[in-house]
Amino acid sequence: MIKVDNLSYSFPQKDLYNKISFTLEDGQHCAFIGSSGSGKSTLVDIIMDPERYLFDGILKIDPNCRIGYVSQFPQLDKTKETTVFEYIGEEFIKLQNEIASICAEMETSSDIDALLERYQQALDVFDAIGGNDFESNIDKKLYLANLTQQKNLMVTALSGGEFKLIQVVKEMLKSPDLIIMDEPDVFLDFENLNALKNLINSHKGTLLVITHNRYLLNHCFNKIIHLENMELQEFDGRYIDYNFSLLQSKIETQEQAIADAEEIMRNEFLIKKLRLIATNNAEAARGKTLKARVKVQERLEARRIKAPFVDIKQPEIRFVADHEIEETTALKVTDYSFAFDDILLENVNFEIKSTDKVALIGSNGTGKTTLLREIFKNIHPSIEVNKDVDMAYLSQIQGEILNESHTILEEFYDAGFKAYQEIRSYISNYGFGEEIINQKIGSLSGGEKNLLQLAKVSASKANMLLLDEPTSHLDTYSQIALEKAIKNYNGAVLMISHDFYFIVNCMDFVLIIEDKTIREMSMRKFRKMIYAKHFDKDYLEIEQKKKSVETQIELALKDSNFELAKVLSAKLEELIKLL
Structure with missing residues (x-):
């Protein structure tokens, strides 16, 4: 076709x-x-x-x-x-x-x-x-x-x-x-x-x-x-199998890359030695030996593994609060109501502590985004934000937070950065190279705009994050980086999300909108609800185990422990068979 x-x-x-x-x-x-x-x-x-x-x-x-x-x-x-x-x-x-x-x-x-x-x-x-x-x-x-x-x-x-x-x-x-x-x-x-x-x-x-x-x-x-x-590969089969084949390639490639590096170092040592000898000895044979060894080095360099699907860029997302506040109530909502044609939310009550990480969930159209915006504006009489709390907001409507007619450079000058080099260095952590720093934000992909929003949220150094669908448009590698950043964050988070994995991996508890009100739900009850109403329990639990083993493999590769990585890879293969 x-x-x-x-x-x-x-x-x-x-x-x-x-x-x-x-x-x-x-x-x-x-x-x-x-x-x-x-x-x-x-x-x-x-x-x-x-x-x-x-x-x-x-x-x-x-x-x-x-x-x-x-x-x-x-x-x-x-x-x-x-x-x-x-x-x-x-x-x-x-x-x-x-x-x-x-x-x-x-x-x-x-x-x-x-x-x-x-x-x-x-x-x-x-x-x-x-x-x-x-x-x-x-x-x-x-x-x-x-x-x-x-x-x-x-x-x-x-x-x-x-x-x-x-x-x-x-x-x-x-x-x-x-x-x-x-x-x-x-x-x-x-x-x-x-x-x-x-x-x-x-x-x-x-x-x-x-x-x-x-x-x-x-x-x-x-x-x-x-x-x-800039390169593309195709795979006939399931994504689960493709992902496993990528991980296998990563293990093999890194092992080969280390072996190549060691061989190149040994050869470099020989070249230095031969150069020293050739300098002090003008015999033609010495020169030929040196030239031959340099050719070997060139071949080794050319042979180095090039694997665009193994060395995938992952942004370095970090959230750090400028000033932490002691364990106290960061946000309190009392008898909050909201209507748009019909009543969406009525007599809502909840509170969030200064280190709580909370997911706000509910069906599409139940008022989640409206509530998050009202909290950020902090002008509603039913919403009380602790005086020591500084909030940062990420919107699912990206043009709310980003000026799409700005270049990336202009956006971060407006965000308080003083120098070109400072901006270039900062946004490079989020995967933006110098070649697009003067590109209009409106021309970026949805995922790139969300990464820019995350970069702005991070730069604010706020101690409470209000995140509306932060994983939307993000590739899987950026989602994993965001999970890690939220886990390591030392402030409060209130996040709207429909990503089960993301909620389970990052959040302490859930606020669920049902029958025009909000009730608190533990992660254990949230899992049970999801299993009963939406997704297969066995699948989700095996998927979580699979993710855990994949993380262990990444750590083993970080330590160049290839034997452990291979043992874990066999364990991962067994889990994939269950899926």
Whole structure:
């Protein structure tokens, strides 16, 4: 269906791809992964509209291939009053009306031949997209998405997560040959994430999905395309198996790299010795021996392992409070209520201590973001923030915190940095090279913008962090770095998240929104609720064990303990078999 061969492409600021190649065949469900800013969305844009881009290499797409697309940032026309059913079935209803209109014209027109031709064309298009069964197909997809109850609601009444699912359903029902989705999982709650998994797995056609969501990656795909450091590799099989093969490569590569380094050092020592001898002895044979040894060294240097998928950049995220406060109440909420058309939250009460790390969870559209904003503004009479608390806020709407017309440099001058070198050094920890320091923030990927937000939050040195979906758009390596940063942070955290792994790995307890109020829940009860309502208990517990073993392997590699890494790798393989 799609064949990419030796494709290269550059922005003015940086090279994106260096002779990348892959194929996408009928029926494959392909996950497209890679670090934030590696060019995944740009490659999708090239596939969607190759005429807009000047690239080197070959891109072949079946000329009959119809492509559907689900955007990373779906926009809803709020002026257009339409029900969920009408929105999903828009193309079918339009064709139905056109066919009915042609039939009505036939009753009075003398030019029957032209009308018959139009009628047949409309009928062919209607049949090609499964028009005869479109109403029952909509019902089936809405059932899979757990949105049957919303069928006759106005689209404007949906939450952001529900609207994302509706977009997926709409594209699937058009029966294109290929559907491309750019991070369809962003901001989905636990229930909607499961619904997306069901929709993906039920789809018979070809899918290319950009995602960093570990749950979807483990459950939905039979092919992986990984873009990293301008290079690309493809893997036919599950993400779990691909990840394991990467770890195996890392063990082998690091072991080989150390052996290479030792050999290069030994050879360097011999070269120095031979140079010394050649300096004091003009015999031709001595010179030849030295030249031969230098050639060996050149070959050894050229042979050094180059592995773009093993040496993956991970940002260095660190949160440090400028001044810690003793164990005390950092935030107290008393009888808080909020209404938007309907009452969302009523008589809410909770408090957070100065070192608590707390996840705020609840279904899409229950008022979590509104509450977090109100806490940050700190002007509501029901919200009391300790006078010694300095808050920093990360928004899921990135333009709230970042000025997208600024360059990265301008943004950090505004944040209080004094010198170019200081900014360059600081943002390099977050994976931003000097070549893009003058790039407009609006041109960055979603993941890069979130990393910039995290960099600003860190620079504030606040002792309380308010984080709204901090893992959204972040690649898996950045998510792991963020987990580590929050674990090591010495202040309070209130975080909205739908990432089960992230919550379990970082948080002390959960505040859950149910029935328009908030109650505190221990991590043990949270796990039990998730197992009962959303995800398989065995899968999640094995996944946690797997993550623990992977961490132990990373530590063993850090110490160059390859024997231990191999023993742990065998243990990891057994866990993967259980998954």
